[in-house]
Amino acid sequence: MKSDIILRVVAKILIPFALMFALYVQFHGDFGPGGGFQAGVIVAAAVVFYGVIFGLAAARRAVPEPLVESMVAAGVLVYAGVGVAGLLLGGNYLDYFVLDHDPVHGQHRGIFWVEVGVAITVSGVMLKIFYLFAGRGRGFEEDDGP
Amino acid sequence: MTETLAIAALLAMLAVVAVAIARMRNLFGVVVLSGAYSFLMATVLTAFDAADVAMTEAAVGAGISTVLLLGALHLAGSLEAKPASRPWAPLVLAGFTGMLVVYGTYGLPAFSDPQSPIHRHVAPRYLEEGLKETGVPNIVTAVLASYRGYDTLGETTVVFTAGIGVIALLRRRRKGGGAKP
Known part of the structure; x- marks a missing residue:
């Protein structure tokens, strides 16, 4: 689909907004609908969109495979790390009240990092699955989208 | 209406x-x-x-x-591909199971009934104390990330495991050599 100028222009216009919306969903999830899972999927969808229009190789250049693979694990580690931080600060595992002097702020902080972890793992897994599916049955270097 | x-x-x-x-x-x-x-x-x-x-x-x-x-x-x-035959047994079985499921719903409380057990266990406490305890107005986020933090950790691990499984299955095949893809 690389040759279709309308798709290319529309994609270039839409992708920044999609990423922006993902950030909004992520960090406004405390107040409005949304959260880590939704934001992670939207980030992945934006990159998938890029890959479909500009080709798999371009998407791999923009978001390299090693980064995606480390995201798969990093998110779970961030989440579990919040639990360990609670332990180190004298609470129970995944106890957010001890993360700050003010318990409510501690809750905020815990929820924030937990959602960050969810978003990282979800977008990593979605992207990795897309890369694997789209890269199958064609040479690795070919760069047209599915 | x-x-x-x-x-x-x-x-x-x-x-x-x-x-x-x-x-x-x-x-x-x-x-x-x-x-x-x-x-x-x-x-x-x-x-x-x-x-x-x-x-x-x-x-x-x-x-x-x-x-x-x-x-x-x-x-x-x-x-x-067109199916070789048109067996009826699966359709009958699926229809029967569907009817069983519908019959089962009659045992459930009415939709969004505030008196149903699920709404009288921990939900009232989350709704009443959630904002005070977590400072998060979106109760879904509060329950998901704080009250039910362990479940969400498990959920994230499930996503992680699914990703690892797909990676293990579909990882880049070797070119030629007749190795398994």
Whole structure:
């Protein structure tokens, strides 16, 4: 689909907004609908969109495979790390009240990092699955989208 | 009233799409229709005020999985083979199971009944104390990330495990050599 100028222009216009919306969903999830899972999927969808229009190789250049693979694990580690931080600060595992002097702020902080972890793992897994599916049955270097 | 009508119309459209998916032989059409199904479902969920779930349904069901199914289609060809025979037993079995499930719903409390057990256990406490305890106005986020933090950790681990499984299965095949893909 690389040759279709309308798709290319529309994609270039839409992708920044999609990423922006993902950030909004992520960090406004405390107040409005949304959260880590939704934001992670939207980030992945934006990159998938890029890959479909500009080709798999371009998407791999923009978001390299090693980064995606480390995201798969990093998110779970961030989440579990919040639990360990609670332990180190004298609470129970995944106890957010001890993360700050003010318990409510501690809750905020815990929820924030937990959602960050969810978003990282979800977008990593979605992207990795897309890369694997789209890269199958064609040479690795070919760069047209599915 | 309007809401009930809208939901009924949406559910009817869902049924139509589901039947069309089952009957269609052109798999490209099936993929497009399953995307439409997800969008309809997301609209139903929005009508139920479940914005968080609707967002997930639209992004995962209509977005990512459509792309993945199209990718699979690219490998598998886009026309479903005609079945060799038309057995009736599976249809009867599916219909029977469906009726059992519908019969089972009569044992459930009425939809969104505030007196049902699930709404009288921990939910009132979350709703009343949630904002005070966590300072997070979106109760869904508070329950998901704080009160039920362990469950969400498990959920994230499930996503992680699924990703690892797919990586292990589909990882870059070796060129030539007849090795397993």
